[in-house]
Amino acid sequence: MTEGVPVAAGERPEAASAPPPVALAGVSKRFAATQALADVSLDLLPGEIHGLVGENGAGKSTIVKLLAGIYQPDSGSVVLDGKPVLLHGPAHARSLGIAVVHQEPRLFPDLTVAENVFIGHSPSGRFGALDWREMRRAADEIFASLSVHLDSSAVVRGLSMADQQLIEIAKALSVEARVLVLDEPTASLSAHEVERLFDIVRQTRDRGVAVLFVSHRLEEVFELCDRATVLRDGRHIVTAPTAQLTAADLVRHMVGRSVSLFPRTAAKIGDVLLDVRNLTRLGAFRDISFSVRAGEIVGLAGLVGAGRTEVARVLFGLDRADAGQVLLDGKRVSFKSPSAALGAGIAYVPEDRHLDGLVSGFSIAENVTLPILPRLFPRLFTRRSRERSLAAGYSERLRIRSTGVDELVEALSGGNQQKVVIAKWLATNPRVLILDEPTRGVDIGAKVEVHRIISDLAAAGLGIILISSELPEVLAMSDRIIVLHEGVMSAEIPRAEASEERVMFAATGQFAEGPSSGE
Amino acid sequence: MTNEQPAAARPQDTTPVSAEASVVTAGRSGNPISWVRRLLSAAARWETLLLAILAVVVYEGMQISPYFLQLDFWNSPNFGASVSGTMEVAIMALAMTPIIITGDIDLSVESMVGLSGAVLGVLWVAGLPLVVVIPIVLGVGVLGGLFNGLMVTRLGLPALVVTLGTLALYRGLANAVLGTSYVSNFPSELTTFGFGYVPGTAVPWTLLAFLILAVVFTAVMHLTWLGRQVFAVGKNKDAARYSGVRVASLRTALFAVSGLVAAFAGIVLASRYNSVRADNGTGLTLTVVLIVVLGGVDINGGKGTIPGVILAVFTLAALQSALRLAGVSSEYQNVAIGLLLIFSVITPQIARQFRVLVDRVRSGRHRPVRDPVPGEVVR
Numbered sequence: 019m020t021e022g023v024p025v026a027a028g029e030r031p032e033a034a035s036a037p038p039p040v041a042l043a044g045v046s047k048r049f050a051a052t053q054a055l056a057d058v059s060l061d062l063l064p065g066e067i068h069g070l071v072g073e074n075g076a077g078k079s080t081i082v083k084l085l086a087g088i089y090q091p092d093s094g095s096v097v098l099d100g101k102p103v104l105l106h107g108p109a110h111a112r113s114l115g116i117a118v119v120h121q122e123p124r125l126f127p128d129l130t131v132a133e134n135v136f137i138g139h140s141p142s143g144r145f146g147a148l149d150w151r152e153m154r155r156a157a158d159e160i161f162a163s164l165s166v167h168l169d170s171s172a173v174v175r176g177l178s179m180a181d182q183q184l185i186e187i188a189k190a191l192s193v194e195a196r197v198l199v200l201d202e203p204t205a206s207l208s209a210h211e212v213e214r215l216f217d218i219v220r221q222t223r224d225r226g227v228a229v230l231f232v233s234h235r236l237e238e239v240f241e242l243c244d245r246a247t248v249l250r251d252g253r254h255i256v257t258a259p260t261a262q263l264t265a266a267d268l269v270r271h272m273v274g275r276s277v278s279l280f281p282r283t284a285a286k287i288g289d290v291l292l293d294v295r296n297l298t299r300l301g302a303f304r305d306i307s308f309s310v311r312a313g314e315i316v317g318l319a320g321l322v323g324a325g326r327t328e329v330a331r332v333l334f335g336l337d338r339a340d341a342g343q344v345l346l347d348g349k350r351v352s353f354k355s356p357s358a359a360l361g362a363g364i365a366y367v368p369e370d371r372h373l374d375g376l377v378s379g380f381s382i383a384e385n386v387t388l389p390i391l392p393r394l395f396p397r398l399f400t401r402r403s404r405e406r407s408l409a410a411g412y413s414e415r416l417r418i419r420s421t422g423v424d425e426l427v428e429a430l431s432g433g434n435q436q437k438v439v440i441a442k443w444l445a446t447n448p449r450v451l452i453l454d455e456p457t458r459g460v461d462i463g464a465k466v467e468v469h470r471i472i473s474d475l476a477a478a479g480l481g482i483i484l485i486s487s488e489l490p491e492v493l494a495m496s497d498r499i500i501v502l503h504e505g506v507m508s509a510e511i512p513r514a515e516a517s518e519e520r521v522m523f524a525a526t527g528q529f530a531e532g533p534s535s536g537e
Numbered sequence: 538m539t540n541e542q543p544a545a546a547r548p549q550d551t552t553p554v555s556a557e558a559s560v561v562t563a564g565r566s567g568n569p570i571s572w573v574r575r576l577l578s579a580a581a582r583w584e585t586l587l588l589a590i591l592a593v594v595v596y597e598g599m600q601i602s603p604y605f606l607q608l609d610f611w612n613s614p615n616f617g618a619s620v621s622g623t624m625e626v627a628i629m630a631l632a633m634t635p636i637i638i639t640g641d642i643d644l645s646v647e648s649m650v651g652l653s654g655a656v657l658g659v660l661w662v663a664g665l666p667l668v669v670v671i672p673i674v675l676g677v678g679v680l681g682g683l684f685n686g687l688m689v690t691r692l693g694l695p696a697l698v699v700t701l702g703t704l705a706l707y708r709g710l711a712n713a714v715l716g717t718s719y720v721s722n723f724p725s726e727l728t729t730f731g732f733g734y735v736p737g738t739a740v741p742w743t744l745l746a747f748l749i750l751a752v753v754f755t756a757v758m759h760l761t762w763l764g765r766q767v768f769a770v771g772k773n774k775d776a777a778r779y780s781g782v783r784v785a786s787l788r789t790a791l792f793a794v795s796g797l798v799a800a801f802a803g804i805v806l807a808s809r810y811n812s813v814r815a816d817n818g819t820g821l822t823l824t825v826v827l828i829v830v831l832g833g834v835d836i837n838g839g840k841g842t843i844p845g846v847i848l849a850v851f852t853l854a855a856l857q858s859a860l861r862l863a864g865v866s867s868e869y870q871n872v873a874i875g876l877l878l879i880f881s882v883i884t885p886q887i888a889r890q891f892r893v894l895v896d897r898v899r900s901g902r903h904r905p906v907r908d909p910v911p912g913e914v915v916r
Contacts, residue, residue: 359781
């Protein structure tokens with residue numbers, strides 16, 4: 019494991035005799051079982067674009083939210099002009115000159131562009147009435163300074179994502195921001211729009227604003243940023259000028275997370291169960307081809323938004339494919355609904371167990387039997403005893419800790435809830451099981467148990483697709499890893515050749531310069 | 538209620554049921570703690586409170602007039618007459634309950650009463666026999682309900698808006714079919730059903746019809762997996778869909794059932810009045826919804842029971858009868874019913890807030906910081 023390189027303090031521009039406008043001094047933040055940030059320090063200098071990179075869950079968005087005043091640190095502090103401050107909320111942060119542009123534009127769709135730019139601090143005339151003309155004039159002035167052509171009296175609804183992003187930036191700049199935080203602003207932009215955004219960010223920097231640019235596209239970090247900081251597991255790993263870094267350096271610093279894992283037991287690999295050929299869903303992914311054999315665990319890796327969940331949704335009948343084929347046991351299938359997919363033997367453990375996985379207000383037993391009710395009770399009438407004994411069996415097998423199968427699922431811990439979700443899908447007796455982030459938000463002990471369960475299921479001959487943002491998990495569990503990058507398959511790596519670096523390179527779209535791509 | 542009692546306190550709880558004490562030591566799942574707790578939670582149910590209210594109203598009714606409980610279902614303001622006067626509303630409330638539990642609503646039922654009555658009248662006048670007319674009328678109900686359901690589920694429109702539209706549409710169709718005329722002089726088979734008794738008993742046919750439907754709805758909703766799926770959809774539509782529940786088909790089917798039942802209620806009303814007019818049933822929807830909500834069904838979906846709704850039918854009828862016997866004018870009767878409804882809605886709300894308060898005091902924790910909505914001023 020790479021040990022964190024200390025902050026390259028001497029390499030900062032020497033002009034920094036005055037304290038930086040904003041810094042984080044040794045901040046830590048904890049959410050229940052997860053240490054989101056541990057003793058992270060970071061300084062943002064005027065006239066500099068600072069890149070912030072890290073894997074999913076490394077702590078990037080926690081830093082954004084700390085700067086935005088949405089979270090308060092458990093220890094350590096946000097330092098403003100050398101003085102620690104407590105940010106009470108987004109409005110307070112904004113009033114201190116910290117402007118944050120979130121990943122998804124959060125605008126009022128039915129208000130005009132100008133109204134959105136000045137929401138919360140609109141210019142007003144006598145009696146507090148809004149001064150519409152002044153508002154539009156000021157908005158036009160900001161857009162002119164950014165050399166953007168946008169009608170300030172247009173309604174936001176219907177504008178492109180890129181335009182909405184620009185409005186967010188104009189909104190940020192309308193308050194004389196000294197610090198501009200951009201949280202993955204390019205995620206939904208086209209290449210051309212990205213260029214325009216970068217010009218604007220550079221202009222903003224040249225006016226002396228300190229910019230924090232959060233991204234997981236490494237090429238963008240090199241193109242735009244003057245310095246970059248890498249986070250991993252909520253820890254600060256390195257800060258260095260981008261001129262002194264290579265993409266390989268960044269990837270090496272990003273990977274190597276420490277996660278305890280259950281060792282994968284070998285399974286006998288059988289025939290092909292599921293064969294996906296050139297599957298395409300417009301706007302989500304294209305030309306995805308892979309197969310899953312009985313007893314095999316196929317890892318689906320990639321960064322958030324790479325299209326992994328979207329592929330799973332099509333396989334489970336939640337969405338339709340626009341092109342391509344799915345073959346189950348060599349026969350072409352196309353599911354119109356999850357119930358059809360379930361009937362054919364495909365089960366999907368969804369990413370968000372609260373929203374999609376569990377019915378709160380139902381007991382463990384009621385949740386476990388929900389997908390199989392018609393099969394379990396062909397004579398329409400439910401029988402509590404049958405239902406409870408079935409649930410008790412799974413409860414024992416998966417070691418669900420509860421006061422009994424009549425306990426309501428909302429009373430369980432995250433790990434046990436996840437086991438109920440898995441039990442529910444196992445009860446359908448699937449042949450292909452898709453698991454989407456099965457260990458997210460569960461504690462270490464439960465994580466190991468979930469890994470054991472997955473491993474056992476593969477040994478029992480199920481074909482498993484494992485979607486996970488945790489690289490070590492994917493590496494340890496998978497027989498083969500499919501890596502997606504922005505909706506395209508960027509690599510298919512067999513277990514023997516898989517390494518965190520290799521997967522990360524493919525996931526960040528650097529497949530040309532992969533360190534050990536056997537070409 | 539999750540009352541975490543110290544272990545030492547437990548034996549005291551169980552002393553009244555000493556016979557069960559041996560089970561405690563055995564430590565099996567059927568221990569009396571959960572048994573007592575289950576009894577307590579049953580006592581805290583809305584249905585229990587409703588039963589108590591019903592008992593009080595009946596007792597008061599008997600004080601007001603000795604005729605209150607007289608076994609006469611017609612021509613008198615007593616309890617029985619009041620019950621048989623609400624049968625068509627009660628029948629529709631049964632079908633409305635699963636719709637509200639899934640989070641939808643069907644406002645068009647009163648117009649379906651009018652439309653089915655109009656079709657019944659026109660076809661009868663045209664000389665068709667009842668055995669032909671009644672299936673057609675019920676079929677019209679199913680079609681109307683299907684139309685509601687398909688608009689809601691296939692086009693994704695809100696049920697409130699769709700059924701508000703068909704509320705006007707079906708009434709308009711009723712007017713188109715029957716115009717301003719009315720049809721009367723239905724055959725004795727129908728009028729007997731309307732205000733006759735089951736031979737050899739003092740039970741009106743319409744009450745029998747309601748009771749049979751009540752048993753069917755209770756069984757389906759609470760004893761079959763169809764009912765389980767209805768609750769699953771009401772509590773979490775997405776999780777239900779991910780679990781293979783055919784959410785759209787289920788919701789559509791419930792609307793079709795509601796249409797069917799409303800058409801049947803139209804026949805009940807026609808037979809009871811021995812006449813149909815295009816405006817039959819006007820204003821009944823609100824009473825139907827009132828009964829469902831009074832029965833403890835959460836208007837936001839997910840919670841409720843058919844027995845609660847059945848109790849609400851009788852409670853409302855008893856209240857109306859008692860007020861009438863006491864000589865309360867109809868305006869004040871409405872005031873009393875309105876207050877009862879508001880009481881039924883705020884009681885669970887107050888109970889919930891009380892529970893949250895108790896939990897907060899007990900844990901002493903602060904509420905988590907939530908993400909502010911855009912533009913919100915956070916102080």
